[in-house]
Amino acid sequence: MKRGPWTPEEDEALASYVRLEGEGRWRTLPARAGLRRCGKSCRLRWMNYLRPSIKRGPIAPDEEDIILRLHRLLGNRWSLIAGRIPGRTDNEIKNYWNTHLSKKLIGQGIDPRTHKPLPSPSAPSAVAAPAVYVIPRHPPRPNPNPNPNMPDGCWTESSDHDQLIDVNAEAAEAGERLEPDLFGVSFGEDNIFSSFLDSLIGDGENDHINGDTPPDDEQFAFVWEKDLEAHLVLEDNAHEQFTGDPDAGI
DNA sequence: AATTTTTACAACCGCTTCACC
DNA sequence: TGGTGAAGCGGTTGTAAAAAT
Numbered sequence: 228m229k230r231g232p233w234t235p236e237e238d239e240a241l242a243s244y245v246r247l248e249g250e251g252r253w254r255t256l257p258a259r260a261g262l263r264r265c266g267k268s269c270r271l272r273w274m275n276y277l278r279p280s281i282k283r284g285p286i287a288p289d290e291e292d293i294i295l296r297l298h299r300l301l302g303n304r305w306s307l308i309a310g311r312i313p314g315r316t317d318n319e320i321k322n323y324w325n326t327h328l329s330k331k332l333i334g335q336g337i338d339p340r341t342h343k344p345l346p347s348p349s350a351p352s353a354v355a356a357p358a359v360y361v362i363p364r365h366p367p368r369p370n371p372n373p374n375p376n377m378p379d380g381c382w383t384e385s386s387d388h389d390q391l392i393d394v395n396a397e398a399a400e401a402g403e404r405l406e407p408d409l410f411g412v413s414f415g416e417d418n419i420f421s422s423f424l425d426s427l428i429g430d431g432e433n434d435h436i437n438g439d440t441p442p443d444d445e446q447f448a449f450v451w452e453k454d455l456e457a458h459l460v461l462e463d464n465a466h467e468q469f470t471g472d473p474d475a476g477i
Numbered sequence: 478a479a480t481t482t483t484t485a486c487a488a489c490c491g492c493t494t495c496a497c498c
Numbered sequence: 499t500g501g502t503g504a505a506g507c508g509g510t511t512g513t514a515a516a517a518a519t
Contacts (some may be wrong), residue, residue: 232487232513254504270505271488306507321508322486 229263233272237262241269242277275318282314286323294320295328299342 233241244260250273253266262269275281286294290312297308305317305324312320329339338345 230489252504265489266504267490268488274506275487303508317507318487325509326485 228265230268233276237264238272238277241272245273245277271318275316280314281316286315286327290315291323291328294324295332298324298328 240260240262244256248256248259253270256262256266256269257264260269264272293312294308297311301307303321305321309315309317309320324339332339332342333345336345337343
């Protein structure tokens with residue numbers, strides 16, 4: 228069984244076989260394709276390198292922005308994040324995060340795991356953030372009857388984004404003190420994104436991610452897209468509110 | 478120019494989830 | 499309901515290239 232970097236000949240053998248026979252049955256694929264690799268290695272090579280839909284080249288600034296935002300929402304859920312960036316693989320996103328973005332955030336005094344300011348006695352940003360944040364109690368809910376003509380199709384008629392809460396007040400009730408959060412979001416057990424994340428990952432309906440959207444799930448995918456877009460807008464608004472800078476990046 | 482160190486990313490490993498029986 | 503195999507996921511490692519010494 229061969230290991231290590233793939234040769235162009237192996238790539239060609241794998242790619243032509245998958246093009247002919249389709250993906251799947253990875254365990255038996257190497258024998259059928261005449262490769263001395265394990266099925267797992269073949270699958271990984273196809274998924275991360277050979278698939279025609281994979282985008283080559285450096286990560287663009289807008290892609291980087293999405294990665295940062297989604298990582299703040301989702302954490303190290305690389306496949307979910309990659310599912311939002313066409314042509315990029317979870318491995319690529321993960322590598323880019325570990326080699327570029329985490330260092331970039333640290334350089335900005337931000338903890339890449341929590342997206343909160345790193346503890347530093349001389350870091351004014353950690354104390355400049357307001358003690359009370361206003362965030363929506365509920366994330367946007369998918370509209371059961373989305374109207375494609377409405378740009379805000381993910382919101383229910385009685386929109387939840389007007390329902391605001393005082394995070395510290397709730398934390399005080401729970402007997403805890405929230406740390407100032409530069410971006411106005413908190414990842415507690417009952418945070419604002421919990422049900423939203425459930426909608427992403429909790430019921431197995433996230434198969435549309437990574438391009439697996441079945442045709443009859445298009446409506447769900449549409450709602451999901453709008454849902455996330457609305458969240459990103461909310462984040463921008465919240466961030467602007469805390470910093471006073473509408474153009475401030477993450 | 479030679480050597481060492483750092484960086485970037487491809488590939489691997491172990492675990493979990495899911496589907497099927 | 500438990501067993502099994504396939505596939506997916508995220509953390510980690512290996513290695514080639516680039517940068518630094």
